[in-house]
Amino acid sequence: MTASFITPEWVQDAVFYQIFPDRFAASPILEKPNNLEAWDAPPTPHGFKGGDLLGVAEKLDYLQDLGVNAIYFTPVFQSASNHRYHTHDYFRVDPLLGGDAALRRLLKEAHRRGIKIVLDGVFNHASRGFFQFNHILECGAQSPYLDWFRVKGFPLNAYQGKPNYDCWWGLAALPEFNHQNPQVRRFIFDVARYWLEQGIDGWRLDVPFCVDDDRFWQEFRQVVKQTNPDAYITGEIPWDAERWLQGDQFDGVMNYLLTYACWGFFGGEKMDKELVGHWYEHGPQYFTPQADRFAENVRALLKKYPRPAVQSQLNLLDSHDTARFLSIAGGDKRLQRLAALFLFTYPGAPCIYYGDEIGLEGGKDPDCRRAFPWDENRWDNDLRDFYRTLAGLRHQHAVLRHGSFEVLYAAGQVLVYLRQQEGEAAVIVINRSAAASFELDLPVTDVLPEGMAFRNAIGQGGAAVGEGRLRGLTLPPLSAAVLLPGNG
Amino acid sequence: MTASFITPEWVQDAVFYQIFPDRFAASPILEKPNNLEAWDAPPTPHGFKGGDLLGVAEKLDYLQDLGVNAIYFTPVFQSASNHRYHTHDYFRVDPLLGGDAALRRLLKEAHRRGIKIVLDGVFNHASRGFFQFNHILECGAQSPYLDWFRVKGFPLNAYQGKPNYDCWWGLAALPEFNHQNPQVRRFIFDVARYWLEQGIDGWRLDVPFCVDDDRFWQEFRQVVKQTNPDAYITGEIPWDAERWLQGDQFDGVMNYLLTYACWGFFGGEKMDKELVGHWYEHGPQYFTPQADRFAENVRALLKKYPRPAVQSQLNLLDSHDTARFLSIAGGDKRLQRLAALFLFTYPGAPCIYYGDEIGLEGGKDPDCRRAFPWDENRWDNDLRDFYRTLAGLRHQHAVLRHGSFEVLYAAGQVLVYLRQQEGEAAVIVINRSAAASFELDLPVTDVLPEGMAFRNAIGQGGAAVGEGRLRGLTLPPLSAAVLLPGNG
Structure with missing residues (x-):
């Protein structure tokens, strides 16, 4: 561990709320393009509902009432995908989300309420429309940006055939950056710095393990902390994260090992293995319905990482990448309550996946990304009261945090x-x-x-x-x- | 003609210089990506030399010395093509050109010298990487931007097969906007307004005849003139332009009919018809070596359009789209001198295509887009002196302008x-x-x-x-x- 491993105090006191921006709230003020899906229709892989960041700003009272004081957004930058992990422009908030102006407004309104904003940094890969990749696609071997990606042949098989360039999971839509190019590194660091300068409070890093280069993330941390020493860096690491939590890379990770333990213990005999899916493979030993083994696992997690990292973990029951906890637990809200209670009384920052608090169900992606129903008749208000109580207890009693x-x-x-x-x-x-x-x-x-x-x-x-x-x-x-x- | 057809006074007094930004000057201050062509190597269809706008700012003394007081730039916005007619982002100056900061610097330095800046507006079509088109390419029929273009089927044949959407000249790389969509119109008008607000002095419009909608260009003029009544609008119309020069659309056009006349008369028996190429078809009657017929043509051009438009024509001997005059005239600089003299003593604003003044030759595209040789040993300084003299005469003697x-x-x-x-x-x-x-x-x-x-x-x-x-x-x-x- 690095001698001076300091993680942001506010994270240790945070109750996070994860928002998938296309699905949380749509402001009536913003004009949208015409071809949107109905808000309440089942989500599809490529359809858009038209949620936006002004909509989120308009719902901050709701979140504040719930006890939320930090929001983690899945990507908000310009992207030709509803989840926005296919970044088209890292320096622009998606126009469908209201553009840069909407983020500015949201930051102002959120900060006025003491709510922090963490954005999703997708720095392993870009998209086919991303300028420097599109440049190679259009100009071929004569593009000046040739060494921004790892191209194996021409013409590029970007929209047909087998991709002949490095891409994430072999998906042509997601060309991987060549992080060994100093210009690429600088570009990514510029992005990280720019949005911190615009006022965001931290970065959640998408698949950072795919950038197999400790020096890259060490430099990334330096850039981030030099820009804002109080900024949070949390990585999406779905397994053991020791490598990244020594004090020189991340502050915390999305604590999926804890998630698996919660699915196993609280889901118990009701846990739907089909909905758990491939996540099981990342840590079979964490899936146990037995209290003694569960206790052993969650205690071990507190010892696995340095204390500053433990205090800064993003603890979650589910996310946009998993089925919702309630669905995994067979729809039994009593199990969700127990799991949430555990999450809110365990070290590390609990994170509520939008809609969990009103009893929203959802299977695997894209079903777990349903639009938030703003018709209160569709809410489980008892459940929401319970989440509000849990958040309140955590805020009132430092012992539950520290x-x-x-x-x-x-x-x-x-x-x-x-x-x-x-x-x-x-x-x-x-x-x-x-x-x-x-x-x-x-x-x-x-x-x-x-x-x-x-x-x-x-x-x-x-x-x-x-x-x-x-x-x-x-x-x-x-x-x-x-x-x-x-x-x- | 519209009752109050007013065109900008400064245009009537202007000596323009046309710059192809990738090829005029590269600032040593700007770091470039690695894979550039050598500056002096023959131009290729897809290669980049790395010219930029800071480079232009650094050469303003050169242009001022020549007598230039207005620059018309072929496109400068982010684009995956060396000519930048394939716009990727209308709200961003291409990073290779130094980005928005370089344009700001250039505008400041140019305006300090009384030099106006006109940009190229490519509003008929975008590119495959342009966000809203890329959105359809990535999301298919579920993209909210479906009606921004005219798509005839899915999957989109953007990178293989026959394009199944409206595109310019059937070129898949250039999808045409659906100008009937009010959101598209507003987008284009926003672009026009935005850059005028950033300080540019006018728009040269690319293939405006392809947008077969007078109302569109009427609205465009209103937006432009409301933003800056002194802004110049000139259209690329390679034939009779009466339709657009009634006072409600453009101030002037690229006066290609005059160009043809100059090729025919000054080129005379030396005119290289192969280098003239398809341009001949646009106005065979203008190609004549006989002084009487030439005189008749150039007189008719002064009567064809309302006087405010005549005074605001962009008169040119060549451009990035034609072979250079010198090459068309068989390399005979005496012919170039006569043609230039005519251009500078004829009503309407003369425009020098970068490098013509030092005797740069060049055949058809891409050869007409060679990089400007900054080694003065390669310049014809007598020719340059002659251009300087012509510009000086025009500036000193209002009679040559008005x-x-x-x-x-x-x-x-x-x-x-x-x-x-x-x-x-x-x-x-x-x-x-x-x-x-x-x-x-x-x-x-x-x-x-x-x-x-x-x-x-x-x-x-x-x-x-x-x-x-x-x-x-x-x-x-x-x-x-x-x-x-x-x-x-």
């Missing part, structure tokens, strides 16, 4: 853990069993003082320490308690 | 004409004959006062009115005189 994490009990499908710091304490009790109640009665002599009383912050009752044991609470199946000091 | 045009004599290969206004007068005598001298002796009773003396502003001797006749000068073959009041 405290130590100690497992007090993990057996069968029950998990009990203690968060503690400087006289603050919280005990989280989760009964994942669908059948059995759990009566809390655990030895705590070494960790909690005799006589200490707790109230359940998310429900009835409470518990207290007597005769060296924490007891007094019985949890029905599929329920949980957050015990905070006080009388229940 | 005076009437009256043919005093046109026979064989000799042409004599009078320019006159408010007591000012100039007589231009051109002996195009390669064999015979011409002794000036013409009746001028009705037009010039007895006893009036003239000096030859571009050579020895002079002439005077005696006994109602202008006489006293003998011109050897292939020579000319500009007679201005005074003693020779």
Whole structure:
């Protein structure tokens, strides 16, 4: 680990909300081109709904009410794809999203509310329409930009045949940059610097493991931190991320290993393996319905990385790349509640995938990218209240953000853990069993003082320490308690 | 004609210089990508030399010394072609040219010297990499921009097969805008307005006749003139342009009909018909070596259009789209001198195609787009002095810009004409004959006062009115005189 590994404080205190910009909200102010899909129609691979960034700005009250203080956007730059991972222009916000002006407005409105904005940096590959690649496509071997990509032959098989240039996953639509070209590196660093200068608060990096060059990401970090020392860098690493979390590259990663553990434990017997799909391969050992193994896994994750990185992880139950947790868990909202509760009471920044909080379901891509239904009759307001409560607890109780994490009990499908710091304490009790109640009665002599009383912050009752044991609470199946000091 | 047809005064006083930006000058300050052609190597259809706009800014002293006070640039916006007619981004100056910053710098430096800047507006078609077209290419029938172009089927045959969308001359690389879409119109008008707001002084319009919609160009004129009433609009119309010069569309056109006349008369027996090529078809009647027919043609051109348009014509001997005049005239610089002299003493703004003034030769595209040789040993400095003299005369003598045009004599290969206004007068005598001298002796009773003396502003001797006749000068073959009041 680098001697001075410092990650942004605000990330450690953040509740993130992930937005897929085409699908969250469409401002009535912005005129759109004509050929859009109906907002509520099922998503298609290539169709557009017409969400935009002004729409997001108009919904900041909703997000603030939910307890969100940071937004991670999937890509917003000009792109000929609805997910915008096929970047056409890195220096322009997509016109469909309202262009640069909409981002400026959003940044201003968000920052006024103390909400941070993190953008998606897609720096491994560009698109066929990206200027320097299109240049080669149009001018052939005589393009000055020939060494911006790794071209193996002419004519380029960009729209027919087998691609004869390096591209991501062999997809012709996604030509990979030649990061060994210093001009390409500078271009990417210029992009990173430019948008930070425009006011964004950090970068989420798309498939950074594909750029197999530590020096590249080290330079990237230097550029970012020199521009804004408080900017967040988080990488999409769907497996062990030690390589990138030594202090010289990223601050955190999208903590997919934790995601797998949550799918396995909270999904349990209801977990839909078909919806989990290829993600299973990235960490089969994390998929376990057993509390003891789950506890072991999530504890190990806290030791795997330096503490500054652990505190800056982006912890998620799902994303635009996975089926939604609720669908993976067979549509059982009780399981979603337990998983969310765990996420909000575990070290690292929880991230809500837009719509999860109102009970939006969704299978694999593109179904997981449905448009947010703004008709409140379609919302599960109890679920939304629960998320609001979780976010509120996390904001109010620093122990839930910064405290130590100690497992007090993990057996069968029950998990009990203690968060503690400087006289603050919280005990989280989760009964994942669908059948059995759990009566809390655990030895705590070494960790909690005799006589200490707790109230359940998310429900009835409470518990207290007597005769060296924490007891007094019985949890029905599929329920949980957050015990905070006080009388229940 | 529109009641109030006003064209910019500055155009009527302008000496234009046409620059093909990739080939005029490359600033040593700008870093370029690696794969450029050698500056002095013969031009190729797809290769780049790396000229840029900072380079132009650095050469403004050269242009000012030559007498240039307006520059018309072939396209400068981001484009994956060396001529940049395949626009990739209308709101960005090409990065190879130094980007927006280089244009800003150029505008500042040029305006400080009183030099106007006219850009090329390519609004009939875009390119395959242009965002909204690339969007359809990538997203197919589900692209919201479907109605920005006229697509006849999917998948798009953009890079193989026969194009199944409207494109210029059937070229897949040049998809034509659907100008009936109000959003497309607004986009183009926004482009026009934006760059005028950035400080450019006018638009040269590429193939505007392809947009067969008077209302479109009427709206275009309104947008331009509302933004800057003094902005110039000139169209590329290679034939009769009456339709566009009634006061409601353009101020002038690239006066190709005059070009043909100059090729025919000054080229004469030396005119290389192969190099003239397809241009011949646009106006066979203009190609004549006979002075009387030439005189008739150039007089007719002054009557064909309203006077404000005549005064605002862009008069040219050649361009990036033709072989150079010198090459068409078999490399005979004496013929070039005569033609240039005519151009500078005829109503309408003369335009020098970069490099003509130093004797640069060039056949058909791409040979007519050679890089400007900055090694002065390769310059014909006598020729350059001659151009400087012509520009100087035009600037010093308003009569050459605004005076009437009256043919005093046109026979064989000799042409004599009078320019006159408010007591000012100039007589231009051109002996195009390669064999015979011409002794000036013409009746001028009705037009010039007895006893009036003239000096030859571009050579020895002079002439005077005696006994109602202008006489006293003998011109050897292939020579000319500009007679201005005074003693020779």
